[in-house]
Amino acid sequence: MxxxxxxxxxxxxxxxxxxxxxxxxxxxxxxxxxxxxxxxxxxxxxxxxxxxxxxxxxxxxxxxxxxxxxxxxxxxxxxxxxxxxxxxxxxxxxxxxxxxxxxxxxxxxxxxxxxxxxxxxxxxxxxxxxxxxxxxxxxxxxxxxxxxxxxxxxxxxxxxxxxxxxxxxxxxVDLEDKPKTGKNSAVDVNVGHFNYTDGKLFTLPKQLKKLYQRIKFYQKQLARKRVLNVKQATQSHNYIAMKAKLQRDYRRVTNRQHDLIQQFTTKLVNEYDQIVIEDLSVKNMQMNHVASKGLHRSLFGYFRQVLSYKCDWYGKKLRLADRTYPSTQRCSQCGAIKRGDDKITLQGNARHQTKHNDYVCYNCGAKLDRDENAVANLLDLI
Structure with missing residues (x-):
């Protein structure tokens, strides 16, 4: 390997x-x-x-x-x-x-x-x-x-x-398979956090938010210098020094996010034999620049890439749910699927006045957390 x-x-x-x-x-x-x-x-x-x-x-x-x-x-x-x-x-x-x-x-x-x-x-x-x-x-x-x-x-x-x-x-290198634990898990990826069977991982902690605020400040200052001084701006010592600070903070963000993903995926392959994730089309999910920024920072693609090769390394099985599988709209208790005006959107459901994280099944009356319900639905695919 x-x-x-x-x-x-x-x-x-x-x-x-x-x-x-x-x-x-x-x-x-x-x-x-x-x-x-x-x-x-x-x-x-x-x-x-x-x-x-x-x-x-x-x-x-x-x-x-x-x-x-x-x-x-x-x-x-x-x-x-x-x-x-x-x-x-x-x-x-x-x-x-x-x-x-x-x-x-x-x-x-x-x-x-x-x-x-x-x-x-x-x-x-x-x-x-x-x-x-x-x-x-x-x-x-x-x-x-x-x-x-x-x-x-x-x-x-x-x-x-x-x-x-x-x-x-x-x-x-020669890698040995991880010992079997007899446990399975599913991961539901969201902007800012990943939900799995035994808990939740926050991919945008407070430290990263502070770094993103500094990055935004440096970007504004550099853009302002380019507008005022045009071509001469990039040759000034202040511009070069501030650009170095911007690049430094970008490296810090990348290192911390990659460290989070590496630790989380190692935990998954150590504790579970089979793992289910969604096969998401991230490009089709980028509805506007705000959603695109959140999706980019959540590292959906990097998480799937790292988890895939670690499962291959250590003899664990990774399953991909079909893109049409309604993990969010399906009730994990009775199997009913929300359709039409009953569907849950990013803002919840306007017809029934429910919030983003609420899942209410109108077939069996179950009241569940939206993300925990999606994890249970993905786990049913094993």
Whole structure:
């Protein structure tokens, strides 16, 4: 099983230049490879005997036309960049891909720059990259301490973002199945909280709300500076300092939310054998900008992604309820389904004057909490 660890890198001044050169070289190889690919395709349409573009033909063309300065950089950066370009063209012919589209050129102005290598090693708790030929000064890179560095290391992705360096370290590890508990659970996801069989998890605690208020303040100040000073605003020291604070708070929000999801999903796979969740279409749920913001902050998609791979890791079973399953409208006591004017909306039910969290069954007279009723309905699918 492949388990990926995201770690912070702390390179010295020399290795920082090496990482920057690797990021620039990957972008160069991608852009030149894309130009070569397009030229080969155009030529093959005119002359059928000319070679058609592929990962191998484009890679061989770039290797044959290497400049002298390229030999001072890792050859694996070029190889893996063209391999990813070939995968991008394969995905272009599959419109079912989430980010479907034609491969585009990489920009040096992008906030995130990176490269890949499959020859990195972990030596004494530090990351060692492959050393190019005729290179004298070379150092191992210190890694953040909390990382679990056990297993066989695969293709490492290194990237620079907001002046900081990160690495995704995929390890091939052997994971044992979690012991069976004989218990099942269901999770009903809502904006701001997740309900499950034994309780509730708040995904937007007070600390995050304070951070979001600061983010809103920084965004307003930056927008005001751009309106007053136009192009010169982004070059001022005050603007750069405030933008750094905004990015810092965004990182804090992401880290805290991801930590909540990781702890919650680990708790689920430790305590339950089968877990039921809803197969939600989040894009169709974004009715306006207010609802879109709440859905984005609640991390529905990230929760499903993490829970899916953890269930695969530890031998637990994950069930997805059909999108048409009326978990909110169905009564968990008698099975009656609300229809027409009796349906519960985000504001409750105007006809019967019920609130958002109230579920009143007009068939058996049961009075239930809306979220607890949805969890019970999902649990009936097991």
């Amino acid at each position: 492949i388990r990926t660890q995201k770690v912070r890198l702390y390179p010295n001044s020399h290795m920082r230049k090496v990482l920057d050169n690797g990021c620039d070289y990957r972008r160069f190889c991608w852009n030149v490879g894309l130009v070569t690919w397009n030229n080969m395709y155009d030529l093959s349409t005119i002359e059928p005997t000319s070679p058609k573009p592929s990962m191998y033909t484009v890679r061989n063309e770039l290797v044959a036309n290497k400049a002298d300065w390229q030999y001072g950089l890792s050859a694996r950066i070029l190889q893996l960049a063209i391999a990813d370009l070939g995968k991008a063209w394969q995905n272009f012919f599959d419109q079912a891909q989430p980010d479907w589209g034609q491969p585009a050129f990489k920009s040096k102005k992008a906030a995130r720059q990176g490269f890949k290598t499959d020859r990195a090693k972990i030596i004494a708790g530090k990351l060692r990259l492959d050393k190019p030929h005729a290179t004298k000064d070379w150092y191992d890179i210190r890694i953040s301490r909390h990382a679990d560095l056990s297993g066989e290391l695969k293709v490492v992705s290194i990237y620079r973002e907001n002046g900081k360096y990160w690495a995704s370290l995929p390890f091939d």
